[in-house]
Amino acid sequence: MKHFLFLIISCSFMMCSTAPETPLSQYSSKDRKDTHSFAEPSKAICTHLDLTLKADFKSKTLTGTARYDIQHDNADEIILDIKGLDIASVRVNNAVVEHTVKGNDPIKGSALHIPISADSKSIAIDYSTTADAEAVQWLDPIQTADKTHPFLFTQGQAILTRTWIPCQDSPGIRISYNAEIEVPEALMAVMSASNTTSKAPNGKYTFEMKQAIPPYLIALAIGNLEFGKVGARTGVYAEPSMLEKSVYEFGEMEKMLVLAEELYGPYLWDRYDVIVLPPSFPFGGMENPRLTFATPTIIAGDRSLTSLIAHELAHSWSGNLVTNATWDDFWLNEGFTVYFENRIMEALYGKEYADMLSLLGHQDLEHEIKDLGAHSHDTHLKLNLAGRNPDDGMTDIAYEKGAHFLRMIESKVGRETFDAFLKKYFNENKFKSMSTTEFESYLAKNLLEERGIEINTDEWIYGAGLPENCPVSRSDKFVSVEKSLGAFIETGAIPDDALTDAWTTHEWLHFIRSIDKDAPMDVFKVLDTKYSFTHSGNSEIAAAWYEKSIHNGYYKNITPEIERFLIQVGRRKFLTPLYRALKENKDLETAKAIYAKARQNYHSVSKQTMDVLLSE
Numbered sequence: 192m193k194h195f196l197f198l199i200i201s202c203s204f205m206m207c208s209t210a211p212e213t214p215l216s217q218y219s220s221k222d223r224k225d226t227h228s229f230a231e232p233s234k235a236i237c238t239h240l241d242l243t244l245k246a247d248f249k250s251k252t253l254t255g256t257a258r259y260d261i262q263h264d265n266a267d268e269i270i271l272d273i274k275g276l277d278i279a280s281v282r283v284n285n286a287v288v289e290h291t292v293k294g295n296d297p298i299k300g301s302a303l304h305i306p307i308s309a310d311s312k313s314i315a316i317d318y319s320t321t322a323d324a325e326a327v328q329w330l331d332p333i334q335t336a337d338k339t340h341p342f343l344f345t346q347g348q349a350i351l352t353r354t355w356i357p358c359q360d361s362p363g364i365r366i367s368y369n370a371e372i373e374v375p376e377a378l379m380a381v382m383s384a385s386n387t388t389s390k391a392p393n394g395k396y397t398f399e400m401k402q403a404i405p406p407y408l409i410a411l412a413i414g415n416l417e418f419g420k421v422g423a424r425t426g427v428y429a430e431p432s433m434l435e436k437s438v439y440e441f442g443e444m445e446k447m448l449v450l451a452e453e454l455y456g457p458y459l460w461d462r463y464d465v466i467v468l469p470p471s472f473p474f475g476g477m478e479n480p481r482l483t484f485a486t487p488t489i490i491a492g493d494r495s496l497t498s499l500i501a502h503e504l505a506h507s508w509s510g511n512l513v514t515n516a517t518w519d520d521f522w523l524n525e526g527f528t529v530y531f532e533n534r535i536m537e538a539l540y541g542k543e544y545a546d547m548l549s550l551l552g553h554q555d556l557e558h559e560i561k562d563l564g565a566h567s568h569d570t571h572l573k574l575n576l577a578g579r580n581p582d583d584g585m586t587d588i589a590y591e592k593g594a595h596f597l598r599m600i601e602s603k604v605g606r607e608t609f610d611a612f613l614k615k616y617f618n619e620n621k622f623k624s625m626s627t628t629e630f631e632s633y634l635a636k637n638l639l640e641e642r643g644i645e646i647n648t649d650e651w652i653y654g655a656g657l658p659e660n661c662p663v664s665r666s667d668k669f670v671s672v673e674k675s676l677g678a679f680i681e682t683g684a685i686p687d688d689a690l691t692d693a694w695t696t697h698e699w700l701h702f703i704r705s706i707d708k709d710a711p712m713d714v715f716k717v718l719d720t721k722y723s724f725t726h727s728g729n730s731e732i733a734a735a736w737y738e739k740s741i742h743n744g745y746y747k748n749i750t751p752e753i754e755r756f757l758i759q760v761g762r763r764k765f766l767t768p769l770y771r772a773l774k775e776n777k778d779l780e781t782a783k784a785i786y787a788k789a790r791q792n793y794h795s796v797s798k799q800t801m802d803v804l805l806s807e
């Protein structure tokens with residue numbers, strides 16, 4: 192009762208919003224300046240969104256209203272990011288005002304200036320998306336698993352939410368949201384929020400995301416979806432034909448969730464569900480809170496690719512709870528998550544298994560540094576992406592160099608101490624954003640100084656390439672794989688079935704990666720006959736094999752299969768190395784011919800990368 196009274200009194204004196212009051216002064220510091228947003232949060236920010244949208248699959252548009260609670264310090268305007276949106280009208284405290292749209296940057300879009308005054312508490316924007324909504328992919332039935340209904344999904348990271356919702360599209364700004372989405376009656380809508388598990392007969396769905404999140408994590412999917420339960424707090428959304436397979440594949444999700452909590456503290460988002468999207472989804476997974484968006488290419492049938500789920504789940508702490516302040520600090524999201532993902536996999540399957548994963552990650556990292564150039568500024572953990580597409584920073588530097596940096600710190604301070612530090616870091620900084628500079632101070636103050644430990648933090652964060660004290664895991668399993676391959680190359684002896692039958696996907700990947708690209712084509716033929724890599728149902732194995740085959744020249748025997756894969760799958764992680772390999776092997780013609788057929792199936796994120804890759 193006491194609490195209740197207090198609540199009434201405090202609400203009558205201040206603006207009552209579901210999001211907590213945010214001190215605007217925090218946005219003034221230089222290292223928090225987000226060069227990818229027009230918003231000026233130190234003057235005025237949005238704190239809560241009420242989104243009302245209707246999805247029209249005929250015209251491929253989302254139409255409706257974004258209404259925000261705002262907070263400001265006597266500002267005369269509030270600025271939002273928009274890109275390719277049709278703005279119909281803007282209201283402040285429910286009265287129509289004159290708005291201004293300034294600039295038209297090919298990457299950032301435009302600034303929507305809305306005049307406000309001292310008593311302005313809310314703004315509302317009536318708008319519609321256009322064909323330029325890069326976040327949104329509208330799929331025809333033929334592009335889905337069941338081929339019966341259309342599908343829609345959004346991908347907001349890094350700066351695409353502004354193409355379907357006018358917003359202050361900066362990872363340093365957090366908002367809570369409610370949404371009402373109307374869809375055709377046969378379809379179901381789900382969001383990065385509280386979700387229903389069955390179809391609404393009238394096609395109207397309501398959502399609530401109570402926890403404040405950065406706008407890049409607002410996500411929507413619409414399709415002929417069904418829900419399957421995995422555990423008490425976990426489940427899967429998928430098209431009917433994919434549901435059973437997906438529930439099996441992600442059968443260990445609940446266990447992962449419990450293990451993650453044991454490592455770094457309670458899961459603060461209520462439920463953890465996954466939606467399996469059509470194959471054009473450009474990423475492996477996207478950590479939209481409460482509802483990870485996942486590619487169907489991880490459904491291997493044997494749970495061998497579910498480290499991706501561990502990764503997306505880990506983001507519920509690193510990224511979603513503590514968020515990179517700007518895209519230059521992206522390693523704070525991804526480096527921590529790869530580290531955490533590996534710890535979940537170790538807790539689930541043991542150290543030997545996790546070591547294989549971290550070694551594959553190390554190979555990816557060496558590859559990336561070679562591609563970018565050992566002295567490239569893009570190999571620094573702290574990036575400078577001003578004037579560029581923040582997508583350029585989504586490389587293995589953020590992911591793997593970041594994770595190796597944390598492993599190095601762990602080896603210096605000991606695992607127990609490092610785990611306690613991370614747990615405290617997540618707890619003390621929850622629902623906040625973090626810049627690299629702020630992390631450095633936090634690390635020094637809470638871990639290093641009191642123990643008198645000195646590490647080469649500067650070299651890791653602001654230096655190029657890989658410092659000498661980069662830890663590299665060892666794997667006896669990989670040594671055994673290398674021996675088998677060596678014996679085969681030398682004597683032609685096929686590895687023993689009893690041995691290879693027990694190999695995991697990771698051992699197979701290491702096997703394929705270790706084949707010398709200049710080996711005689713016969714080596715490829717014999718291995719393909721024996722192991723059918725070309726027809727593997729495991730997308731990681733197939734993609735690794737195709738890439739190696741292109742570098743070898745063997746691919747000319749399997750071009751139709753590679754073409755089929757590239758037309759069907761839109762996951763950028765697979766597309767980039769395959770198109771690049773064709774280009775490097777002077778077969779741009781084949782690359783372009785396949786791309787001409789495949790491009791229409793890709794999301795804008797993948798299109799953008801391939802357009803650049805194939806035009807150079």
Ligand SMILES: [Zn+2]
Nearest residue numbers: 502506525528
């Ligand atoms: Zn990630």
